[in-house]
Amino acid sequence: MTRPQDILRPDVLAMTCYPVPNSTGLVKLDAMENPYRLPAKLAAELGERLADVALNRYPEPRPTALLEKIKFAMQVPAACEVLLGNGSDELISMMSTACAKPGAKVVAPVPGFVMYAMSAKFAQLEFIGVPLNADFTLDADALIAAIETHAPALVYLAYPNNPTGTLYDDADIERVIAAASKSLVVIDEAYQPFAQQSWLPRAADFDNVVVMRTMSKLGLAGIRLGYLAGKASWTTEFDKVRPPYNVNVLTQAAADFMLDHLDVLDAQAAELRTERTHLEDAIKALPGATVFPSAGNFLLVRVPDAAVVFETLLTSRVLVKNVSKMHPLLANCVRLTVGSAEENAQMIAALKLALH
Ligand SMILES: *Cc1c(COP(=O)(O)O)cnc(C)c1O
DSSP: OOOOHHHSSSHHOOOOOOOOOOOOTEEESSSSOOOOOHHHHHHHHHHHHHHHTTOOOOOOOOHHHHHHHHHHHHHHHOEEEEESSHHHHHHHHHHHHHOOOOOOOEEEHHHHHHHHHHHHHHTTTTEEEOOOOTOOOOOOHHHHHHHHHHHOEEEEEEOOTTTTTOOOHHHHHHHHHHHTTTEEEEOOOOHHHHHHOOOOGTTTOTTTEEEESSSSSIITTTTEEEEEEEOHHHHHHHHHHHOOOOHHHHHHHHHOOOOOTTHHHHHHHHHHHHHHHHHHHHHTTSOOOOOOOSSSEEEEEOSSSSHHHHHHHTTEEOOOOEEEEEEGGGGTTTEEEEOOHHHHHHHHHHHHHOOO
């Protein structure tokens, strides 16, 4: 009898699954989801649209009309092509797979988005994390030194970064791109709706840059749609390792519909930006809490004891993310997703108890 231990990679056997805590009955402020549903009338219209979808057919692998709509709506430069992923997580996985030559490496600032390192590990690429400065700004000199030492295939820059919320300096990013002349720099703009700053208009200005976006943080986390904009020389190659039919027909139809109603999602993002300011001000007024500036729909907060804060919030039925063990720079930090006004009020009330 064959056991998994007999045939699987030892590093896979040693892994644990990506943890997703049970959130039943909790105010869910741990995963940067948009708290708002679609307006009822729009949801009903979407339902009708989805009812028309031919579920018996495989999805179009390169849905021309949807791609054109994305390019137009997101003002993707004319010199760029767009590649779709089942969430941007899948795009990261495709890039890792395509670059997985023996000895190939990935460099990214840490603490950063965990999927860069995980995806590298899955594809057996070496991941090199370069610590941010203590205030979570980019240590551009250290990053450039790492790029020069390791000549990585991929360099990830989350703009803004998760879990810190930092928008790196444009001049620093320019220096990194120039130093990474033998690498591909992936600028991850998952939080662009909350940052309102973007490298997408410049995506075609460099031969070694692609820009990644997602519909997830904009309010459509459930449909799983990410996209990569870059020169065709890159997207054509990554397309070769895309699992066929990776973006299902319901996702394609929902995205196509919602791109005609981006005003609704944009208005929700604007509300969340206002809520972010309110939340930041409220937390600043609490004893012992330090809030870091964030361009995302979340705030990174340092507290005297992150474990106590996490548990006290949970007792008040508020679920946040304790990131304090993710990296030494994040000691005693929790990450709070910006929710609706009511959810944020509940979180603040619980935080007050915790910091009392
Ligand atoms: C949430 C997030 C993503 C998102 O991924 P999807 O798979 O598109 O949901 C990508 N990058 C960063 C930095 C994120 O925080």
